[in-house]
Amino acid sequence: MNILIVSAHPEPASLTNALRDIAIDQLKADGHEVQLSDLYAMNFKTVVDRDDFPAVDPAEPLRPTVASMKAAAAREFSQDVLDEQEKVFWADAVIFAFPLWWFSVPAIMKGWIDRVWTAGVGYQLTGERYGAGRMAGKRAMLMVMVGGQESYFSERGVNGPINDLLFPITHGMLYYPGFDVLPSLLVHGTHHLGEKYPAVVEGVRERMRTLFTIPPIPFRPQGGGDYTEKAFELREEVAASAPAGFAAHIHTDAE
Numbered sequence: 001m002n003i004l005i006v007s008a009h010p011e012p013a014s015l016t017n018a019l020r021d022i023a024i025d026q027l028k029a030d031g032h033e034v035q036l037s038d039l040y041a042m043n044f045k046t047v048v049d050r051d052d053f054p055a056v057d058p059a060e061p062l063r064p065t066v067a068s069m070k071a072a073a074a075r076e077f078s079q080d081v082l083d084e085q086e087k088v089f090w091a092d093a094v095i096f097a098f099p100l101w102w103f104s105v106p107a108i109m110k111g112w113i114d115r116v117w118t119a120g121v122g123y124q125l126t127g128e129r130y131g132a133g134r135m136a137g138k139r140a141m142l143m144v145m146v147g148g149q150e151s152y153f154s155e156r157g158v159n160g161p162i163n164d165l166l167f168p169i170t171h172g173m174l175y176y177p178g179f180d181v182l183p184s185l186l187v188h189g190t191h192h193l194g195e196k197y198p199a200v201v202e203g204v205r206e207r208m209r210t211l212f213t214i215p216p217i218p219f220r221p222q223g224g225g226d227y228t229e230k231a232f233e234l235r236e237e238v239a240a241s242a243p244a245g246f247a248a249h250i251h252t253d254a255e
Helices: 015-029 064-074 079-090 107-116 162-175 194-209 245-249
Strands: 002-007 033-038 093-099 139-146 185-188
Touching (some): 002 015, 015 093, 015 139, 015 194, 033 079, 139 162, 139 194, 162 245, 185 194
Parallel strands (some): 002 033, 093 139
16 A cells, blocks of 8 residues: 655654654555655745746736636646645555644644645535545544643643544544544653653554554544535534534444
8 A cells, every 4th residue: 555654843863753764664564655755854835825836827816725726627736736746646545743733733734734735636615525525535644742641631631632632633634635534643741751662662563554454533424414414514413412522523432
C-alpha cells in the first residue's frame, strides 16, 4: 500500500521526527511504499495567495474558492501545490505527525492543508462530503505529540477532552473530504518520557502494523440518514439518544 506522511517540527532531532522515522521504518519493513513531506525541511509556504493560482489574471480580484475550483479542473496550481496533491492522490493512507501547539496543528501544517486541500480537490462547494467525496476509500490518522499529561486532556481535565480538541481536524479536515479517520495516536507527557520511551516506540510500530486493519472512528456520514436533508442537523430521534457535544456525531456501540 502507499502511505504519505506529512510532518511538522522545526527540529530534525525532535521526538516528532524520531517517531515519524520509526513509523516509516516499520511501514517499509512491512512492504509498504512511503513518501514523506517534511514541511519544515521543505520550507513549505504557509499562506494561500496569488502565487498559488498562476492562471488568474493579475487585474482581477483573487477569489480563492473560485480560483481553486478552476485550478483543480485545469490542474493549474503552483508546482509545489500540484506536487503535494499528487502525493495525496497516490496515497492509500495519509499520516499527519506533529506536536500539539495551541490546541491544534503547527501553522506550517495548517498552511499545507489550506493550500493542498483546496476547493475542487479536498472538497466541493456542493455534493458529497462527510463520509463521501474525493478522498473516500483512503485512510487518515493523526500522530500527535502532547506536552501535557494525559489527565490534563481527560473528560474532567482542565484542557478539555483530547478528542474534542482534535475534532475540527479529524471530523472537519479529514472526514469532511471523505477519509476513513483512524483513532489518533497520542503521545502524552512528551517532555518527560524517560523509561516510557520504549513502550511509545512499540506503540508506534504496532499502529503502523495495523494501519489498514484497525477500525476507523465511526463518524456519522452526512448521507447515512441521521441528518435532516436541508438543514443537516441530527434528526430529533437520533439526537435524543446521542451523547452530548461532538460525540453526538459518532455512532455509539448501542446503535
